[in-house]
Amino acid sequence: MAKIYFSDEHEWVRVEDDGQAVVGITDYAQQQLGDVVFVELPDEGKDLAKGDEAAVVESVKAASEVYAAVSGTVTEANEALTDTPNLVNESPQGDGWFFKMTLSDESELEALMDEAAYNDFVKGLE
Amino acid sequence: MVKGHPPLLLKERFSTAAAGLQRQEQLAGALGPERPVLLLAWQAPQALILGHSDTRLPDLPRARSALEAAGWPLLVRRSGGSACPVGPGTLQLALARVAPADFSMDAGYGELAGLLAAVGASYGLAFEVGECATAFCPGRWDIALAGRKLAGLSQRWQQRGNLRLVTTAASLNVSADPHSLAACVETFYRHADAPRPCSPTTLHSLAQAVPEHQVTCAKFLQRLADSLAGGRTSLPSSCSIADQTGATRQEIAL
Numbered sequence: 171m172a173k174i175y176f177s178d179e180h181e182w183v184r185v186e187d188d189g190q191a192v193v194g195i196t197d198y199a200q201q202q203l204g205d206v207v208f209v210e211l212p213d214e215g216k217d218l219a220k221g222d223e224a225a226v227v228e229s230v231k232a233a234s235e236v237y238a239a240v241s242g243t244v245t246e247a248n249e250a251l252t253d254t255p256n257l258v259n260e261s262p263q264g265d266g267w268f269f270k271m272t273l274s275d276e277s278e279l280e281a282l283m284d285e286a287a288y289n290d291f292v293k294g295l296e
Numbered sequence: 297m298v299k300g301h302p303p304l305l306l307k308e309r310f311s312t313a314a315a316g317l318q319r320q321e322q323l324a325g326a327l328g329p330e331r332p333v334l335l336l337a338w339q340a341p342q343a344l345i346l347g348h349s350d351t352r353l354p355d356l357p358r359a360r361s362a363l364e365a366a367g368w369p370l371l372v373r374r375s376g377g378s379a380c381p382v383g384p385g386t387l388q389l390a391l392a393r394v395a396p397a398d399f400s401m402d403a404g405y406g407e408l409a410g411l412l413a414a415v416g417a418s419y420g421l422a423f424e425v426g427e428c429a430t431a432f433c434p435g436r437w438d439i440a441l442a443g444r445k446l447a448g449l450s451q452r453w454q455q456r457g458n459l460r461l462v463t464t465a466a467s468l469n470v471s472a473d474p475h476s477l478a479a480c481v482e483t484f485y486r487h488a489d490a491p492r493p494c495s496p497t498t499l500h501s502l503a504q505a506v507p508e509h510q511v512t513c514a515k516f517l518q519r520l521a522d523s524l525a526g527g528r529t530s531l532p533s534s535c536s537i538a539d540q541t542g543a544t545r546q547e548i549a550l
Contacts, residue, residue, distance in 0.1 A: 178309050179455065180399070184514050191312075202400065204436070207348075207349035207376075208347070208348040208349040208352070210348070212305065221457075223457075226348075226374070228347060228374075228376045229376055230376060230377065230378075230434075230435055230438060231376050231377055231435035231437065231449065231450055231451065232350070232375065232376045232450065232451040232452070232453065233374050233375050233376040233450075233451070233452045233453070234452070234453040235452075235453065235454050235455065237455050252352075255349075258485055291392070294396065294398070294494050295517075
């Protein structure tokens, strides 16, 4: 069963049964950004180390760089976001995913939060 | 503002807007524990600065040709928003700071809006915050007088190591002709096959608002420096933003 992790930078990483990790930004992040109008995604095959700039997301009034929460190699980018960036607003943890990757160090997941811990983290920001 | 760290004001003039924009986008790189806040004010010859979303318009090459032929080179910023003309008579401000974990986008916008409001108050003006939907590059943190846009704000978030960095930028019309700015933006979108009307009546300038002061960018910057030196720049707790429709506005009272 897929397991989902969260970073304090408001990204989520969902590890699927086949070991692939799907990455996106959280509902809190998309609410902070407002209407997303542009997403720049990493190329397939790109190697990302934890903390590397992986993507850029722009809304009507702000831009934020998205950093890799874990290390790995990009296997697929969500091309639907090129023409329909507002999928990030409509379904941040569904159709608004950013990219998929193979993990190079699964132990990095241990530094991330589970959903309950992330929800508490967000409550602390409000 | 970061307690105990008033922003260091850097005033710079560039021979091209591209150089100014590059300086602005690298500003956060100079932040650190010893320098947690920087404020850059810059001026440059005219250019039209796009948001990334503008680069995907249907006929961008035609728009680029038309604007460049009219003396408006196109640039792309990394802080969101849409097309915004800059040039003589406009002042670009960028406030870069280290952001604590609980520091929000609105807090960043509020800080820069507060700085601008402090200077506006010195002219006897009460700036409004809220979207000017029919002006160029509309956003929730537009700054206006009598509903006419005077400045637009945008923001970029970065991370360096464990530091979260935010740069909030403003483009302020000090003395530029609103007709020229509106015509530039309207021409761009028309040639890009994505027409967006932009009436000069939706835009304002400080020079128009207080003609008796004959405001220039240099004079505005002097008042900004005085305001920073006098500690009159903290954001009042009463400041809030307009709702998403821009239907309400609230004055920033200092």
